[in-house]
Amino acid sequence: MTTGTAGIGRSEFTGRLVGRDDPGYERVRRAAIWNARRPDRFPDLILLAADEADVARGVRLAAERGMRVGIRSGGHSWIANGVRNGGLLIDLSRLTEIRFDEATGLVALGPAARGAAVDAALAPFGRFFPTGHAPSVGVGGFLLGGGYGWNSRVHGPACLSIEAVDVVTAAGEIVRADADEHPGLLWAARGCGPGFFGVATRFHVRTYRRPPIHRAVRTYPLDRLDEVVTWSQDTAPWLPAPLEIAIKIGAPPGEAEKVITIVGTAFGEDGAALLGALADAPFAARTGDGSPSSPITMAELYEESGRWSEAGLRWAVDGIWTDGPTDGVVAGTRAMVEAIPGSGSFVFILPWGAYRAGVPAAWSVQAANYVSPVAAWTDPALDDQHRAWVTDTTKAMEPVSRGVQFSDADPASRPGxxxxxRSQTRLAALRRRYDPNRVFTSYLTAADL
Structure with missing residues (x-):
């Protein structure tokens, strides 16, 4: 087993190559895992790539030595999918390029660029991209996994905006995949998640006109739960696409009482009027408190959303897409909420609606609603309790599930x-073509733990 870098020629890399026997290995390994609940998985080598040339050298090194390659884009992966036992982990966290081309309206993004930085770079040009909701999300995993971001109900999952992607293949070659060259790679990059059979080192994505934004927040007592979930299933998904609804149910950190928080974010000139849908909800006239509609900036949105995915906590997450029936979603959500293990953990509901892909894409699973249990805690002694809540309550909702969202899925605990x-069949054929020796790791399974 190769556990150190002796005889590997580290001088060939601009970045840093670290082996298990090298000083500082554990610090580098831990830095590659965003979740404070770090898995006991140990790559033999970790490459902190400085550029795509480093990535290509790393892939060739792994192929020569019969090592499998895991990838970390640089943001947050709840399950640290790229960190495996043995093999080579390529950490792309230094690849943070953001370069906007005014002539084409495309922005080139390194996989470790984060949403807030992307938005800040596009703002002076009056452009917008549906970046991830949390500021800690790197665009690499976000785009490959589908990409349900700000205003995605209008522009679609962010993966559908990929026009081209620069990829290091299993042969260690750097190629650009677009509609004409390597269209299969482009198709897979649009939503196949951790099953991608290459290293995406740069994405070229469409941007859009920057809209004004309005926001309103309303809070309801837990006894309105069934009404809120019914509305989230039957009405909210079909509200105008520029209106994004997010529902969070649980006790705020340090508090005992569970509440329902409904956040409406509206994009466009008529955003304030669209938010009237919150006041029109059947439960709104009787109870509820919160803020009126007001303008908000993307920077402020990121400041608020950062509180929903705070670094330094232990996290466990899962989720399902569901089209109902409504009574099954209501009952499953109620059971999930009743079993929340402590303050700080919550159930998240996204009334998504539907979106028809206008480009060839692996992305192929969605439903009217997304329901996700999100556990957050600090004490390692509570790991089993919180993980069980997430996995068991999601399993109980499988009769109404259409599938999973890669960004939240934990396939090692609950495959879905x-x-x-059809997309799975095509993806398997493309993997056989581009990665016949299975150099790259794929979806995490129980056998990988």
């Missing part, structure tokens, strides 16, 4: 389809 059967 993130792609249609």
């Amino acid at each position: 389809p993130g792609l249609s059967a």
Whole structure:
């Protein structure tokens, strides 16, 4: 087993190559895992790549030595999918390029660029991209996994905005995949998640006109739960696409009482009027408190959303796409909420609606609603309790599930389809073509733990 870097020629790399026997290995390994609940998985080598040339050298090194390659884009992966036992982990966290081309309206993004930085770079040009909701999300995993971001109900999952992607293949070659060259790689990059059979080192994505934004927040007591969930299933998904609804149910950190918080974010000139849908909800006239509609900036949105995915905590997450029936979603959500293990953990509901892909894409699983249990805690002694809540209550909702969203899925604990059967078949054929020796790791399974 190769556990150190002796005889590997580290001088060939601009970045840093670290082996298990090298000083500082554990610090580098831990830095590659965003979740404070770090898995006991130990790559033999970790490459902190400085550029795509480093990535290509790393892939060739792994292929020569019969090592499998895991990838960390640089943001937050709840399950640290790229960190495996043995093999080579390529950490792309230094690849943070953001370069906007005014002539084409495309922005080139390194996989470790984060949403807030992307938005700040586009703002002076009056442009917008549907970046991830949390400021700690790197665009690499976000785009490959589908990309349900700000205003995605209008522009679609962010992966559908990829026009081209620069990829290091299993042969260690650097190629650009677009509609004409390597269209299969482009198709897979649009939503196949951790099953991608290459290293995406740069994405070229469409941008859009920057909209004004309005926001309103309303809070309800828990006894309105069934009404809120019914509304989230039957009405909210079909509200105008520029209106994004997010529902969070749980006790705020340090508090005992569970509450329902509904956040409306509206994009466009008529955003303030669209937020009237919150006041029109059947439960709104009787109870509820919160802020009126007001303008908000993307920077402020990121400041607020950062509180929903705070660094330094222990996290466990899962989720399902569901089209109902409504009574099954209500009952499953109620059971999930009743079993929340402590303050700080919550149930998240995204009334998504539907979006028809206008470009060839692996992305193929969605439903009207997304329901996700999100556990957050600090004490390692509570790991089993919180993980069990997430996994068991999500399993109980499988009868109403259409599939999983890659960004939240924990396939090692609860496997579920993130792609249609047709997309899975094509993805397998493309992997055999581009990665016949299975150099790259794929979806995490129980056998990988």
